[in-house]
Amino acid sequence: MTPHPYYQAIIDAFAAAGRPYFHQVTPPEARAMLAAGLAAAPPPANLPDLAEVADESIDGPHGAIPIRRYVPKGASAGTVVYLHSGGWVIGDLAFADATCRRLAGAAGCEIVSVDYRLAPEHPYPQPLDDCFAALEWAAANRPGPLVLFGESAGGNLAAACAIRARDAGGPAVAGLALAYPVTDHAMDTASYRDIGDRNWLLSANDMRWFWDLYAPAGVDRGDPLLSPLRVADAAGLPPAFIAVAELDPLREEGLAFARRLDAAGVPVVTRCDAAMLHGYLGAAGAVPLAAEALSAAGAWVRERLAAEGPNDGRDRNL
Numbered sequence: 248m249t250p251h252p253y254y255q256a257i258i259d260a261f262a263a264a265g266r267p268y269f270h271q272v273t274p275p276e277a278r279a280m281l282a283a284g285l286a287a288a289p290p291p292a293n294l295p296d297l298a299e300v301a302d303e304s305i306d307g308p309h310g311a312i313p314i315r316r317y318v319p320k321g322a323s324a325g326t327v328v329y330l331h332s333g334g335w336v337i338g339d340l341a342f343a344d345a346t347c348r349r350l351a352g353a354a355g356c357e358i359v360s361v362d363y364r365l366a367p368e369h370p371y372p373q374p375l376d377d378c379f380a381a382l383e384w385a386a387a388n389r390p391g392p393l394v395l396f397g398e399s400a401g402g403n404l405a406a407a408c409a410i411r412a413r414d415a416g417g418p419a420v421a422g423l424a425l426a427y428p429v430t431d432h433a434m435d436t437a438s439y440r441d442i443g444d445r446n447w448l449l450s451a452n453d454m455r456w457f458w459d460l461y462a463p464a465g466v467d468r469g470d471p472l473l474s475p476l477r478v479a480d481a482a483g484l485p486p487a488f489i490a491v492a493e494l495d496p497l498r499e500e501g502l503a504f505a506r507r508l509d510a511a512g513v514p515v516v517t518r519c520d521a522a523m524l525h526g527y528l529g530a531a532g533a534v535p536l537a538a539e540a541l542s543a544a545g546a547w548v549r550e551r552l553a554a555e556g557p558n559d560g561r562d563r564n565l
Contacts, residue, residue, distance in 0.1 A: 250447060250494055251522040253534050258447060268446060269334070270456035274367060278337050291345035292532045295319060295352030302340070307380035309373050313362040314381060315340045317351040324391030325356045325421070325552035328382050328408075330401030332426075332526060334457030335366045335374055338401075346541070349531055350396070353545020356552055358396075359385055363404070367460040374461070375472060378404045379411055386418035392555035394422040394548050395485070398528060399497070400457065402428025406475035406504070413483050422551035423487040424544055426528050427497050428504065430476040432458055432468035436499035443496045449525040451496055476504050481511035488516045488547040490540050492523035516547060 331343040363377035397405030402425040443451030471478035491501040
């Protein structure tokens with residue numbers, strides 16, 4: 248059980264610098280840590296040349312929601328609504344930028360990245376409400392079928408949006424792509440027991456901190472909109488692509504959600520990438536296996552959009 252050398256170097260550097268873990272700081276300090284790390288990192292390499300990248304704002308039930316649209320050259324009909332990682336507490340459009348650019352190139356369609364509100368200032372259900380509002384906006388304003396794509400806490404929000412959309416009778420969702428998603432609040436799986444206390448970028452203590460800020464005391468964390476693994480019936484949810492990292496406390500709950508979908512007759516593609524840590528799609532510019540996983544996710548999105556076809560006959564080719 249050894250992390251990829253890329254990640255081992257990061258773990259060693261954090262330890263040498265005495266970098267605190269997320270659960271040891273305040274939410275503003277955690278956001279500042281993330282921003283500082285992003286600023287100190289070398290510029291992302293080998294990003295695709297896109298036709299358009301545009302910042303916009305859409306209306307939501309709690310106020311304006313910033314979004315960033317990524318349109319590749321020769322974009323096909325269809326849109327991915329992308330929800331970033333960060334434990335519902337950290338993360339933003341800038342944090343997700345390189346991944347969204349790569350995903351736009353791999354999927355060949357427009358990506359709409361959603362800057363949803365963050366806890367604890369905006370606890371459940373406000374982040375979910377923002378994400379669902381973005382899904383509704385995309386359904387009303389972008390041509391072609393829709394795919395939800397989420398990483399980590401964004402994967403939790405994407406799965407919850409899919410459940411809400413199914414139960415509300417829309418918007419229609421053609422696919423659900425999840426990378427190392429949070430699917431349950433219990434934190435009692437084998438991967439939590441084996442990896443949760445190793446502090447490999449994400450620990451059990453970090454996840455408890457995230458959960459306490461997003462769904463504080465009094466909130467029913469067993470609600471499927473918080474713990475999608477506990478949905479009473481998974482039938483009718485969209486076909487799914489689920490990628491997990493071997494060395495991630497969240498590994499088993501992601502795989503359990505895949506099994507839950509499969510048992511309900513929902514088509515699901517699953518991959519578990521060896522020696523990878525939580526958040527590994529973000530390393531696609533440096534780690535070949537991470538790049539392969541992101542490429543596979545993009546190819547799956549292409550297939551789903553092609554299978555559904557345009558929903559209004561308009562041509563998105565640029």
